[in-house]
Amino acid sequence: SPAPTGDDPAPADPAETEDPADEEEPEEPAEPADEEEELIIAQGADAVSLDPHGQNDQSSSRVRVQMFDTLLMQDKNMEFQPLLATSWEQIDDLTVEFKLREGVKFHNGEDFGAKDVIYSIQRAIASPQAGHIVDMIDGDKLEEVDNLTVRVVTKEPFGPLLAHLSHPAAAITNEKAVTDAGDDIDITPVGTGPYKLKEWARGDYIILERNDDYWGEPAKTKTIRFRAVSENANRTIELETGGVHIAYDILPNDISKVEDNSDLQLFRDKNFSTTYVGFNAQKEPFDNKLVRQAINHAVNMDEIVEAVYYGTGNKASGPLGANVTFANTELEPYEYNPELAKEMLAEAGAEDISLVIWTNDNKIRMDIAEIMQNQLQAVGINATSEVVEWGAYLSQTAAGEHDMFILGWTTVTGDADYGLYALFHSSQFGDAGNRTFYKNERVDELLEIGRTATSVEDREAAYKEAQEIIREDAPWIFTWNGEDLTGASNRVSGFELHPAGHYRLHNVSLGN
Amino acid sequence: MKKVMLEARELTKYFDVPGGKLHAVDKVNFQIHEGETLGLVGESGCGKSTTGRLLLRLLEPTSGDVIFDGVNITKLSQREFRKYRTQMQIVFQDPYASLNPRMSVAEIIEEPLLINKIYNNAADRAKRVKELMDTVGLAPRLLNVYPHELDGGRRQRIGIARALALKPRFIVQDEPVSALDVSIQAQILNLMDDLQDEFQLTYMFISHDLSVVKHVSDRIIVMYLGVIVEMAESQELFERRLHPYTKALLSALPVPSVDIETEPIILKGEITSPINPKNACRFAGRCAYRQDLCDQQQPELRELHPGHWVACHFAENLVQTEDIVVGGSLSHPDSTVTKPSQVIEEEPVTEVEQAKSEESNISK
Amino acid sequence: MLRYIARRLLLLIPVILGVTLITFTMLYFTPGDPARLTLGEQAGAEQLEQFREIHGLNDGYVVRFVNYIKNAVFHQDLGLSYRNRQPVFAEVASRFPTTLKLAGLGVLVAISIGIPVGIISATKQYSLFDSVSMIFALIGVSMPNFWQGMLMILFFSVYLKWLPSSGFNTFQQMILPALTIGTSTAAVITRMTRSSMLEVIRQDYIRTARAKGQKESKIITRHALGNAMIPIVTVIGLQFGYLLGGAVLTESIFGIPGVGRLMVDAIKQKDYPVVQGGVLFIAVTFSVVNLFIDILYAYLDPRIRSQYK
Amino acid sequence: MEKKNNTPAPTQQVAQKRNQWKEVWRRLRQNKMAMVGLAILIILALAAIFADVIAPNGFDNQVIKDRFQTPNSTHWFGTDNLGRGVFDRVIHGARVSLSIGIISVSIAIVFGGLLGALAGFYGGRVDNVIMRSMDILLAIPSILLAISIVSALGGGLFNVMLAVGISSIPGYARIVRASVITLKGQEFIEAARAIGANDSRIIMKHIIPNSLAPIIVQGTLGVAGAILSAAGLSFIGLGLSPPNPEWGAMLSGGRDYIRDHMHMTLFPGLMIMATIFALNLLGDGLRDALDPKLKN
Amino acid sequence: MTKKPLLEIKNLHVHYITNEGTVQAINDLNLELYPGETLGLVGETGAGKTTTALAMMRLVPNPPGKIVSGEVLYKGKNLVEMKEADLRKIRGNQISMIFQDPMTSLNPIMTVGDQIREGIMLHQKVDKATATKRAMDMLEVVGIPMERYDEYPHQFSGGMKQRVVIAISLSCNPEILIADEPTTALDVTIQAQVLQLMENLKVEFDTSMLMITHDLGVVAKVCDHVAIMYAGTVIEHAQKHKLYRTPKHPYTIGLFESIPNVHETTERLKPIIGLMPDPTDLPTGCTFHPRCPHAMDICKVEFPEVTHLSDEHWVRCHLYPADKEVE
Numbered sequence A: 001s002p003a004p005t006g007d008d009p010a011p012a013d014p015a016e017t018e019d020p021a022d023e024e025e026p027e028e029p030a031e032p033a034d035e036e037e038e039l040i041i042a043q044g045a046d047a048v049s050l051d052p053h054g055q056n057d058q059s060s061s062r063v064r065v066q067m068f069d070t071l072l073m074q075d076k077n078m079e080f081q082p083l084l085a086t087s088w089e090q091i092d093d094l095t096v097e098f099k100l101r102e103g104v105k106f107h108n109g110e111d112f113g114a115k116d117v118i119y120s121i122q123r124a125i126a127s128p129q130a131g132h133i134v135d136m137i138d139g140d141k142l143e144e145v146d147n148l149t150v151r152v153v154t155k156e157p158f159g160p161l162l163a164h165l166s167h168p169a170a171a172i173t174n175e176k177a178v179t180d181a182g183d184d185i186d187i188t189p190v191g192t193g194p195y196k197l198k199e200w201a202r203g204d205y206i207i208l209e210r211n212d213d214y215w216g217e218p219a220k221t222k223t224i225r226f227r228a229v230s231e232n233a234n235r236t237i238e239l240e241t242g243g244v245h246i247a248y249d250i251l252p253n254d255i256s257k258v259e260d261n262s263d264l265q266l267f268r269d270k271n272f273s274t275t276y277v278g279f280n281a282q283k284e285p286f287d288n289k290l291v292r293q294a295i296n297h298a299v300n301m302d303e304i305v306e307a308v309y310y311g312t313g314n315k316a317s318g319p320l321g322a323n324v325t326f327a328n329t330e331l332e333p334y335e336y337n338p339e340l341a342k343e344m345l346a347e348a349g350a351e352d353i354s355l356v357i358w359t360n361d362n363k364i365r366m367d368i369a370e371i372m373q374n375q376l377q378a379v380g381i382n383a384t385s386e387v388v389e390w391g392a393y394l395s396q397t398a399a400g401e402h403d404m405f406i407l408g409w410t411t412v413t414g415d416a417d418y419g420l421y422a423l424f425h426s427s428q429f430g431d432a433g434n435r436t437f438y439k440n441e442r443v444d445e446l447l448e449i450g451r452t453a454t455s456v457e458d459r460e461a462a463y464k465e466a467q468e469i470i471r472e473d474a475p476w477i478f479t480w481n482g483e484d485l486t487g488a489s490n491r492v493s494g495f496e497l498h499p500a501g502h503y504r505l506h507n508v509s510l511g512n
Numbered sequence B: 001m002k003k004v005m006l007e008a009r010e011l012t013k014y015f016d017v018p019g020g021k022l023h024a025v026d027k028v029n030f031q032i033h034e035g036e037t038l039g040l041v042g043e044s045g046c047g048k049s050t051t052g053r054l055l056l057r058l059l060e061p062t063s064g065d066v067i068f069d070g071v072n073i074t075k076l077s078q079r080e081f082r083k084y085r086t087q088m089q090i091v092f093q094d095p096y097a098s099l100n101p102r103m104s105v106a107e108i109i110e111e112p113l114l115i116n117k118i119y120n121n122a123a124d125r126a127k128r129v130k131e132l133m134d135t136v137g138l139a140p141r142l143l144n145v146y147p148h149e150l151d152g153g154r155r156q157r158i159g160i161a162r163a164l165a166l167k168p169r170f171i172v173q174d175e176p177v178s179a180l181d182v183s184i185q186a187q188i189l190n191l192m193d194d195l196q197d198e199f200q201l202t203y204m205f206i207s208h209d210l211s212v213v214k215h216v217s218d219r220i221i222v223m224y225l226g227v228i229v230e231m232a233e234s235q236e237l238f239e240r241r242l243h244p245y246t247k248a249l250l251s252a253l254p255v256p257s258v259d260i261e262t263e264p265i266i267l268k269g270e271i272t273s274p275i276n277p278k279n280a281c282r283f284a285g286r287c288a289y290r291q292d293l294c295d296q297q298q299p300e301l302r303e304l305h306p307g308h309w310v311a312c313h314f315a316e317n318l319v320q321t322e323d324i325v326v327g328g329s330l331s332h333p334d335s336t337v338t339k340p341s342q343v344i345e346e347e348p349v350t351e352v353e354q355a356k357s358e359e360s361n362i363s364k
Numbered sequence C: 001m002l003r004y005i006a007r008r009l010l011l012l013i014p015v016i017l018g019v020t021l022i023t024f025t026m027l028y029f030t031p032g033d034p035a036r037l038t039l040g041e042q043a044g045a046e047q048l049e050q051f052r053e054i055h056g057l058n059d060g061y062v063v064r065f066v067n068y069i070k071n072a073v074f075h076q077d078l079g080l081s082y083r084n085r086q087p088v089f090a091e092v093a094s095r096f097p098t099t100l101k102l103a104g105l106g107v108l109v110a111i112s113i114g115i116p117v118g119i120i121s122a123t124k125q126y127s128l129f130d131s132v133s134m135i136f137a138l139i140g141v142s143m144p145n146f147w148q149g150m151l152m153i154l155f156f157s158v159y160l161k162w163l164p165s166s167g168f169n170t171f172q173q174m175i176l177p178a179l180t181i182g183t184s185t186a187a188v189i190t191r192m193t194r195s196s197m198l199e200v201i202r203q204d205y206i207r208t209a210r211a212k213g214q215k216e217s218k219i220i221t222r223h224a225l226g227n228a229m230i231p232i233v234t235v236i237g238l239q240f241g242y243l244l245g246g247a248v249l250t251e252s253i254f255g256i257p258g259v260g261r262l263m264v265d266a267i268k269q270k271d272y273p274v275v276q277g278g279v280l281f282i283a284v285t286f287s288v289v290n291l292f293i294d295i296l297y298a299y300l301d302p303r304i305r306s307q308y309k
Numbered sequence D: 001m002e003k004k005n006n007t008p009a010p011t012q013q014v015a016q017k018r019n020q021w022k023e024v025w026r027r028l029r030q031n032k033m034a035m036v037g038l039a040i041l042i043i044l045a046l047a048a049i050f051a052d053v054i055a056p057n058g059f060d061n062q063v064i065k066d067r068f069q070t071p072n073s074t075h076w077f078g079t080d081n082l083g084r085g086v087f088d089r090v091i092h093g094a095r096v097s098l099s100i101g102i103i104s105v106s107i108a109i110v111f112g113g114l115l116g117a118l119a120g121f122y123g124g125r126v127d128n129v130i131m132r133s134m135d136i137l138l139a140i141p142s143i144l145l146a147i148s149i150v151s152a153l154g155g156g157l158f159n160v161m162l163a164v165g166i167s168s169i170p171g172y173a174r175i176v177r178a179s180v181i182t183l184k185g186q187e188f189i190e191a192a193r194a195i196g197a198n199d200s201r202i203i204m205k206h207i208i209p210n211s212l213a214p215i216i217v218q219g220t221l222g223v224a225g226a227i228l229s230a231a232g233l234s235f236i237g238l239g240l241s242p243p244n245p246e247w248g249a250m251l252s253g254g255r256d257y258i259r260d261h262m263h264m265t266l267f268p269g270l271m272i273m274a275t276i277f278a279l280n281l282l283g284d285g286l287r288d289a290l291d292p293k294l295k296n
Numbered sequence E: 001m002t003k004k005p006l007l008e009i010k011n012l013h014v015h016y017i018t019n020e021g022t023v024q025a026i027n028d029l030n031l032e033l034y035p036g037e038t039l040g041l042v043g044e045t046g047a048g049k050t051t052t053a054l055a056m057m058r059l060v061p062n063p064p065g066k067i068v069s070g071e072v073l074y075k076g077k078n079l080v081e082m083k084e085a086d087l088r089k090i091r092g093n094q095i096s097m098i099f100q101d102p103m104t105s106l107n108p109i110m111t112v113g114d115q116i117r118e119g120i121m122l123h124q125k126v127d128k129a130t131a132t133k134r135a136m137d138m139l140e141v142v143g144i145p146m147e148r149y150d151e152y153p154h155q156f157s158g159g160m161k162q163r164v165v166i167a168i169s170l171s172c173n174p175e176i177l178i179a180d181e182p183t184t185a186l187d188v189t190i191q192a193q194v195l196q197l198m199e200n201l202k203v204e205f206d207t208s209m210l211m212i213t214h215d216l217g218v219v220a221k222v223c224d225h226v227a228i229m230y231a232g233t234v235i236e237h238a239q240k241h242k243l244y245r246t247p248k249h250p251y252t253i254g255l256f257e258s259i260p261n262v263h264e265t266t267e268r269l270k271p272i273i274g275l276m277p278d279p280t281d282l283p284t285g286c287t288f289h290p291r292c293p294h295a296m297d298i299c300k301v302e303f304p305e306v307t308h309l310s311d312e313h314w315v316r317c318h319l320y321p322a323d324k325e326v327e
């Protein structure tokens, strides 16, 4: 079958495939004292829920991935690696069969088996927060072939199925655990992962503890503490003063402080996030492609990237970041050309446009809005910006009350489908993701092909074309593709970024 | 018999306080005659001010009536009462507290005229204000001055002018001189006396200073804990005290003379609480003549001698003892105040000049 | 005394009802869809509908309010947080000790600075010490708390590297927040102590004590302080009450998981049950603190003691 | 019959109309600290009024390439992350912050004053109902109340003023009530009654003018509090939208840069401080100048 | 005179320095208090009576008050220059003071017993139990049952409070008791009680007393000598009978004529014209001259010296030339 699989007899333990871990291993017993030390991580917010199929925010996911396994995972190069499934096979257009790992136990002592996979996927489908990741699967047709073999059936042919099953929201839990937890499910995570929950002081910190019954190589550090440090600058300060060992999402203007500090190291890599400024493509004058293009030309994105992001990430040339599978890397960013913009506006007969750029209460977006407002004024557009409170922001943009708005999107599966379908398909207007109300029949068609085709080539071709059209139609001002910035103490080894943003930590250890 | 101007009938005021009902004024009956000064004395808290306020309807009585010129003013609506309001005024104890600190002398005196629409143009009002100031002996240059810039005597004159503005017939004087120094007090007392003659005023004069009350009053009421214990002509009361409390009160009054030997009756207890009093003589607790009956029944106010009322079960029996207790105090062999005539040849300034103080040019 | 306390506790009922009604009404008319905010951008229409159904969001104003009160009264249930389905009571209660600790420490710092400085200033009125400490007190009042917090982090955490900049678990972590809150509260207390002391030392009974031949220091401690304490205690109580919910800014700067931040997050997330529960908690505590202050008055002042029957 | 030099009464020499406020002003003038405060406030007010003249660049003039300049001769307070002059913004911010302070306190005084006056004057039921409602409002910490109001109404300038104003109503109601109750027992109120003044005249002519003093003092200090509250609201992202140069918003916006570009937060911080400082000095001075006990 | 004064004030000047100007509260005041005698100090509001009393114990509040010059000699020792610590041994022990208003002169949050005991503990070397015992005895002495030792001032009536104040001031058996209008705040019947009590105690403890009042009736009742104060200085000082029978100073005469007398029916009172002078701007010469019916040219320029009219009677008035002894 042409779909990417993990067919090759991968070693039972994905950890073993990683070289640095191998090197670390012999050193470990030599310093038993260090083993007791807690690995402390600062992130911007506390987890909201540890229900594997609950709240989907990044702070929660980053904790959950340490405790829950999915059937398979994507490594940092987006290659599929086996986890609870040892191998998988596309049976037909709709069906994939997974062979499951033997001898795996949940944190509550229950044995892992096919029934848990079926239960978990069904539960995920029903979840309002996780549902959209797995709802292409036909929950009723999940089939337990035997205790260690399960068949997953999609409602329609669905190309990116494996990527979706790699998403943390497709985590496998255990029915008994869920029943036992009852109302406490958000604070009682039971998975098969290398760590289990030890303590959660809500709003403050979460302590995870090594799962000694882990099916793979045991985690390198005995306990991990996730601390919520909401002030951005404080995370770097904590890192510098030794209060934490790893600080997620440090500020771009703190990069030099980490780099120049001989005790610290900086991990940085492009991720799957993109920031965009959406038009209301159904509202005058933004229903005119020419106007949208003109505005794209009127915006000096280099200046924005420099001023707002300190040159991290890169200016976006299209709807997808370069690292997303099937991204069209040949697209050219819109050239900054205010003169051209003015001409185009004149051509469109829209010389005196007044517009409001909405943003929510987010410092970076507010800065973008302010700069854009200024730049647009330079081409004669009467632009103002307005901060709208988050709840209202979501509902009002979904209702199409905006002129322009600023939002971000993370293609969590790393697959073009996730990054395009919800945002540009005309069936997804409003809440579902297409807040620009952009509609292009050809794009709709291409996105459907990309989604249902199982051949990589077909998908690639469809997506590349779709991206070209979208760039041309410019329902967005293509703004920025993000970059992860994580600072860590030099004592930290084995840490690796992941473009989807949830970093697995069982290989991380603390040296001196 | 003089015409009765004002009458209190079973006038009662209870205040609700945390401990129960405070009997501030309890079923008092008295009359005030046209043109007289009725003195009201008693210890602090015995209900003097409350009585005064009830008469003017500044407080609504709990029960009882006030009859003014034959009309029961307690039953009138606010609107109907208006025309009586202008006939009855009050002068307060503390001349500072009774003047709005944010209003000038002219504004204060003008206010009653303004409120009651006595004149309908400002010029007339201003003229009247000047006239009033003149009457009470305030120099015209004080028109735009504020009360805090003045001394107590002048402040009290403002209060008097305000009370006079509406040409009242009856004025309640609620301790109008107790906040003043003796020398100023004399100025004000003389002024009030002159005004009474000039405008045929009727006064109710409230004070705890017996010598002052004696000086100004025709008749005197002695109150104790909300009730009248004795009431008589001024001279009569001083010569024949019937109630043990009056006896004690008068005997305790320090006399500014070294030639009169007084032997104060020392009362034992303190004033008892006016909250929910029992049906008993309110003075019983401090009374040297107390008998069982005193604790069982509150004595009625009765007329023991013509015009001399007392509320004591045993008033008759006590008459004799009186002279023994305050022996000889009523005769004064020498004149108590020596005239300094040996030294000072000429008589001091004439009375009128003194009374009208330095800036007065009142008509003589 | 007990009866007084009982009566006061009874008076809590209308306060609680009132607070609930105000909060409820305000939240009711706040725009934004809690279902959408809770379930996220991707949730489908029927899931949103289901959420609204479960949480009674489709009911009218009156029904919802009555239900809320009914549950609270009959089931001692303040509802579940929309976001993580945890009982609101437990959620707020888990944050409360932190807030109490923060407010308590802050007030403690404030008292230990404010009262002595205020007393010295008052007894040495118009002296250099007085002027200097009053200027410092004014600066304390004038500096926005969060800015002060940021500067303290800059100085103590970044520059001196003495103290951590966030968290609230170890003693070291508590120092900066307590100082931040403490110094601005101290400013208020210092000024109040000073003016109250100035008032008291002009009283006749102080003169009486001097006329007895008592020493100045004893006069201050034995006669003046006790009498000056009442307005000071009031301010301390008010400040403490205010800090229960009002230390949001300090909590944000130092990443302290207190009730204030919980509430702000909940307000932003339209997690109404949590907001309501939090406000209720704070209001009740505030009232209880006030009651405590009133009892303290009685302890301090026999005149008041005799009124509490 | 004026006998010259005969009675040197303390202050009677005054012949022309001498207003009580002049007296207050005279006493206030003797208080150096209060005058310092007043001077600062006047400067700030002038800056606010003539912001367009003093800082002609406006608060929103970005020159991205000039960002993060430290204070220099063109940009006295340096520039911010978008290359706007911090000085320009701070001056224009004076307008915003002062008007927030003044207007929200006015709202609070009008409503709080009215409620307090009614409660104090009529007592009994009215008092109970009003004051219990105030207790309830007071039981919700004012910043939380303001946050809730802003999140209910949205974060515009007026809403922020309203929120800050509403949350400080109970304080004013209490003060006014207390002073009305004290005044009500004063003899001059009774005297006014005796000459036939009705309730509305008593309230308007006698009670309100006399309860002004504590309100003015509290109002002065209240403006300070309101500016701080608004700054706090901005700080948690519920205040005014950018590019509004409200000082709190500037502090909040600059916090990520505080380590490298201190001047971005230093100046708005100092402005807030100076304003609050000045208001407090003036308020304290007014309190003394208006204190009847210090009169004689 | 052979008797030596127990306390002697010589040429005392006390000023209060205020924003409105310097108040010359005491101007060249002379006063003697002899052992066993009760001296009445009479004067109108603002005459400087309280300031005199405070100056005698060096308790004039500073700022704004300041003893500018003069001496207060107690048994020959000048209290004005004494060390604070030595002074404290005298205050409350040898000289004690009762203040005008009993409502405010007791600490509201201390039991009355403790307030009495405080002075005893300070000046007498006794242990706590003995001091408590003595304090209880003092309560009984002033007619309050000692069971009420642990009560607070607000539980007492005005008269009882004043008695507590008296108990405090007498608890160390002082040689001099200064009573600053001790009964002004009380009702007449209560005043009589308190005055009686003071008189009894004075005899019992053999105390000299300075009785400050503006009530000539009270003076007539309790004093041996009287000093009349006007604008910060004593203008007439005499044995009581002499003063009442033959007042000399025009102000004293005016004072007597201003008060209504219950035992005389006067139609009109004869007030002194005018007002007390502004203490920040005293008239030149004799401070009384603007109000004086006998003012002469000299009165406007020269402050009269003390003229001894008789053995126990002196006056400050130009009507009585210093050299010319009348009697």
Ligand SMILES: Nc1ncnc2c1ncn2[C@@H]1O[C@H](COP(=O)(O)OP(=O)(O)OP(=O)(O)O)[C@@H](O)[C@H]1O
Residues within 6 Å of the ligand: B015, B016, B017, B022, B023, B024, B042, B043, B044, B045, B046, B047, B048, B049, B050, B051, B208, B274
């Ligand atoms: N508004 C009120 N509420 C409650 N009690 C009151 C009120 N007014 C007066 N009283 C009480 O009523 C009693 C009589 O008071 P009133 O003022 O009439 O006494 P008074 O004889 O004028 O005393 P004073 O000589 O002190 O002026 C007192 O016990 C007083 O405390």
Ligand SMILES: Nc1ncnc2c1ncn2[C@@H]1O[C@H](COP(=O)(O)OP(=O)(O)OP(=O)(O)O)[C@@H](O)[C@H]1O
Residues within 6 Å of the ligand: E016, E017, E018, E023, E024, E025, E043, E044, E045, E046, E047, E048, E049, E050, E051, E052, E061, E064, E065, E214, E279
């Ligand atoms: N603390 C003070 N500050 C300023 N002036 C003062 C102070 N105390 C007293 N005075 C002034 O000093 C003068 C004398 O005051 P003092 O209190 O000695 O008078 P008094 O005779 O006791 O009057 P009263 O009869 O009112 O008690 C007055 O003019 C008074 O205003």
Ligand SMILES: [Mg+2]
Residues within 6 Å of the ligand: B048, B049, B050, B174
């Ligand atoms: Mg009275």
Ligand SMILES: [Mg+2]
Residues within 6 Å of the ligand: E049, E050, E051, E100, E180
């Ligand atoms: Mg005095």
